[in-house]
Structures are given as structure tokens and as C-alpha cells.
Amino acid sequence: MKKLLNAIAMVSVLAGSAFSIANAAEVTSATAAAVSQAEVRKIDAANLKITLRHGPLANIGMPPMTMVFTVQDGAELEGLKVGDKVQFVAQQQGSQFVATELQPAP
Ligand SMILES: [Cu+2]
Structure with a gap:
């Protein structure tokens, strides 16, 4: 009986990690599609x-x-100046908006 319980626990762990991997892949592709364009107005x-x-x-x-x-x-602000064209990924964290992956537009 103990063996069976161990087997069930193992299956749950495996199922759990498979889910995380699938989730991570989803997050990555969502990020790639979420790159936005902008112009710097103030730093x-x-x-x-x-x-x-x-x-x-x-x-x-x-x-x-x-x-x-x-x-x-x-460091993300280094080298940027007003008027520069940039690209970034916008993220909402509570009431704050965060610019991630900020870099000069290609
Ligand atoms: Cu806005």
C-alpha cells in the first residue's frame, strides 16, 4: 500500500513539472509577441x-x-536620452506599469 502511495505521489510530481514547462513556454511566446514601440519623453x-x-x-x-x-x-536607462526610439515589454504589476526589456529600437 505504501508503495502505491509513493507511486501516486511520483506521478503527481511529474505531472506538476510538465505543467510548469508548458506554462513557461507559453509565457515566453507571449513575451515575444508583446514587444511595444515607444519614444522617450523623460528620464x-x-x-x-x-x-x-x-x-x-x-x-x-x-x-x-x-x-x-x-x-x-x-542600467536599463543607461545610454537612453529624450527623443530616442525604443522598444520594450509593458507589464502591469498592481497599480504600477513596468517597462521591461527596454532597449533602443532596431
Ligand atoms: Cu499607457
Whole structure:
């Protein structure tokens, strides 16, 4: 009986990890499709904020506008200046909007 329970536990663990892998793949492709274009309007490196005039953000259902985004790492702001064309992935975290994968537009 104990063996059977162990076998069931093992199957659950395997099923669980298969689910995580499938989930991770989904997140990756969603991110690839979510890259948005923008122009830098203002940079506030001390507060890790950047104002972007962005195009449509399909992944979070937002129309084009100018707004402030937070960045997670000041290094993402290095080398950028007002007027630069950039691309980024917009993410909503609670009431905050975060610009990730921020980089000069190709
Ligand atoms: Cu916006």
C-alpha cells in the first residue's frame, strides 16, 4: 500500500513539472509577441522612472499614449536620452506599469 502511495505521489510530481514547462513556454511566446514601440519623453534615473510615448500595448490592452513606467534596474536607462526610439515589454504589476526589456529600437 505504501508503495502505491509513493507511486501516486511520483506521478503527481511529474505531472506538476510538465505543467510548469508548458506554462513557461507559453509565457515566453507571449513575451515575444508583446514587444511595444515607444519614444522617450523623460528620464528620471534617480527614481527608476521613464516617461514613454508608447504605441498600442496589445498585451495589457492599452491604447497609444504618453505615460510613466517604472524600470526594475537603472542600467536599463543607461545610454537612453529624450527623443530616442525604443522598444520594450509593458507589464502591469498592481497599480504600477513596468517597462521591461527596454532597449533602443532596431
Ligand atoms: Cu499607457
